[in-house]
Amino acid sequence: MSYFDGFVIAVPTAGKQQFIDHATAIDPIFKELGAIRVVECWGDDVPDGKVTDFRRSVQAKEDETVAFSFVEWPDKTTRDAGMKRLSEMMKTDERMDPEKNPVPFDGKRMIFGGFAAVVDI
Structure with a gap:
């Protein structure tokens, strides 16, 4: 899966x-x-919660929009190998050079994680 x-x-x-x-x-x-695919989503209907919410999770400011992205891999083994290669590429691949392609957000406030699919309908 x-x-x-x-x-x-x-x-x-x-x-x-x-x-x-x-x-x-x-x-x-x-x-x-x-x-397999990469999807970038721009916040369109991201409500404030009573206890927590997407905006609070990344300390979004009034002039910021929450974006949600995901990368789908065929399996965890492929993902682990890909992320290892990505880590190596960050040192050598000019596409990853922040001077040539600056990151347009504060990476310190990004939340991320890897997830195993348990239901796929």
């Missing part, structure tokens, strides 16, 4: 196109590493 990496970030709302441009440049790398 597929394996997923999920990401939630706060992106400056005025930087939506920069976010799209960055994703368009970076996301194909995940496909090169074996991912």
Whole structure:
């Protein structure tokens, strides 16, 4: 069954196109590493919760929009190998150079994790 990496970030709302441009440049790398697909989602209906919510999870400011992204892998073994290669590429691949393709969000506030699918209907 597929394996997923999920990401939630706060992106400056005025930087939506920069976010799209960055994703368009970076996301194909995940496909090169074996991912089945990469999906980038821009917050459209992200309500404030009573106890917690997406905005609080990433300390989103008033001028930021919450984005949710996921990478689907065929399995965890492929994901682990891909992420290992990605870590190595971050040192050598110019597409990963933040000077050439700046990250349009504060990575310190990103939440992420790997998830094993348990139901797929």
